[in-house]
Amino acid sequence: MVTINKSLAxxxxxxxxxxxxxxxxxxxxxxxxxxxxxxxxxxxxxxxQTFVHFGVDDQGAYQVGTPGRVAWGAGNxxxxxxxxxxxxxxxxxxxxxxxxxxxxxxxxxxxxxYGVPRTLDDGNRxxxxxxxxxxxxxxxxxxxxxxxxxxxxxGISKAQLAKDLGAATGxxxxxxxxPATSTASAGVDGYWGTATTTKLQRLYGTxxxxxxxxxxxxxxxxxxxxxxxxxxxxxSLLIAAMQRAVGVKADGILGPETIKAWQRKAxxxxxxxxxxxxxxxxYMQKCVNAGKRPF
Numbered sequence: 292m293v294t295i296n297k298s299l300a301x302x303x304x305x306x307x308x309x310x311x312x313x314x315x316x317x318x319x320x321x322x323x324x325x326x327x328x329x330x331x332x333x334x335x336x337x338x339x340q341t342f343v344h345f346g347v348d349d350q351g352a353y354q355v356g357t358p359g360r361v362a363w364g365a366g367n368x369x370x371x372x373x374x375x376x377x378x379x380x381x382x383x384x385x386x387x388x389x390x391x392x393x394x395x396x397x398x399x400x401x402x403x404x405y406g407v408p409r410t411l412d413d414g415n416r417x418x419x420x421x422x423x424x425x426x427x428x429x430x431x432x433x434x435x436x437x438x439x440x441x442x443x444x445x446g447i448s449k450a451q452l453a454k455d456l457g458a459a460t461g462x463x464x465x466x467x468x469x470p471a472t473s474t475a476s477a478g479v480d481g482y483w484g485t486a487t488t489t490k491l492q493r494l495y496g497t498x499x500x501x502x503x504x505x506x507x508x509x510x511x512x513x514x515x516x517x518x519x520x521x522x523x524x525x526x527s528l529l530i531a532a533m534q535r536a537v538g539v540k541a542d543g544i545l546g547p548e549t550i551k552a553w554q555r556k557a558x559x560x561x562x563x564x565x566x567x568x569x570x571x572x573x574y575m576q577k578c579v580n581a582g583k584r585p586f
Contacts, residue, residue: 293397294351295465299329301336305361310371311407311418313398314364314426315452316343317378317438322484322516323502325379329353330500331519336363338525339505345397348379349389352397352463359405364423366432371417374401380441387445396461403461411453420456479576481568485517488529490579495532503527506545513569536586556586 318328325346332355336342343364344356356362356375364375378394381387398420402409410419416429424436442452478486485501492499501517504527508520526543534541537552547563550571554561559570578585 292462292464293347293393293400295345295354295397295463296326296329296351297354297465299326299333300354301333301342301356303336303342303356303360303362305356305363306370307360308370308373309417310373311405312368312372313401313405313407313420314343314368314372314375314423315378315394315398315420315438316364316375316423316435317441318346318380319437319441320517320519321380321382323379323519324348324485324516325351325353325377327485327500327502327517328377328379329355330498331502331504334498334500335504335525339521343375343377345374346377346379347390347394347397349381349386349393351393352376358401365426365430365435367430368421368426368432372421373405374398374407376401378438378441384445391442391445391447395455395459397463398456399459399461400463401461402456409457411449411456420453479573479580481570481573481576482513482515483518483565483569483572483575484515487572487576487579488517491533491575491585492529494579494582494584495529495536497528497532503529503545505543506530509546509564511550511565512567513565513572533586536584553586 325348328346332342341363342355343362344358345352345354359373361369362375379390408419412422412425427433427435488503489501504519505521505524507524524544530545531541531543534549537556539549539552551561551563554571557571557574575585
């Protein structure tokens with residue numbers, strides 16, 4: 292049984308859907324949880340014009356959009372899809388497979404509720420399970436290829452996915468209660484993930500959700516969980532606050548010039564990058580664990 296947390300659900304007021312498609316997504320945001328995904332979409336769905344119905348991880352699911360009404364997750368197929376479900380991605384195989392099985396179970400439960408046939412990526416243009424890749428190729432309005440690249444990493448073929456969807460007997464329960472917020476130390480490992488972000492958000496007085504939202508992906512290896520990379524970023528309140536602290540343009544988007552300014556302030560090598568085991572991030576983590584702003 293999959294528990295659906297509705298504490299971050301939105302009321303978008305979109306039209307009722309007219310088809311019987313369930314769109315299967317994966318987040319392409321390694322280590323980000325369902326709560327983090329839902330928090331991001333809850334905050335920016337109007338400005339970013341994107342949201343799905345559910346995000347699923349190893350703990351359960353979070354609802355964003357209203358099932359049976361249009362979500363903005365897969366381009367021109369949206370009006371035919373009463374349910375769109377994101378699979379959260381994890382590098383740990385145990386977490387990844389638990390999330391996968393929850394994703395399958397929720398998809399099966401929603402298929403039963405909305406009369407969706409248990410076919411995968413077939414020729415029926417208005418019914419069945421459809422990957423985001425299929426939606427992009429057949430309807431346009433999106434160019435995404437998920438969830439297959441991630442599933443391949445897990446050793447799950449398209450044939451296996453179809454078999455699992457056909458065999459699943461999913462059920463759901465609902466909850467409005469959000470999990471307790473962790474107060475654990477950010478650690479000093481040089482990797483900027485959700486724990487570091489959460490500490491920074493508290494210190495800079497921005498929304499505390501462990502997510503650095505709407506960023507361009509500069510492929511900085513030291514940035515791990517909780518980073519939302521998009522093609523047309525609008526920026527993060529946290530990054531903007533940290534930019535103001537060092538006197539650079541506060542557009543909320545982390546780029547080489549912002550990183551260089553932080554590196555100069557921290558007294559670490561200045562190269563405009565956040566690599567693995569970054570000395571800049573270690574400096575920041577030491578500061579936040581001591582309860583002070585790094586800049």
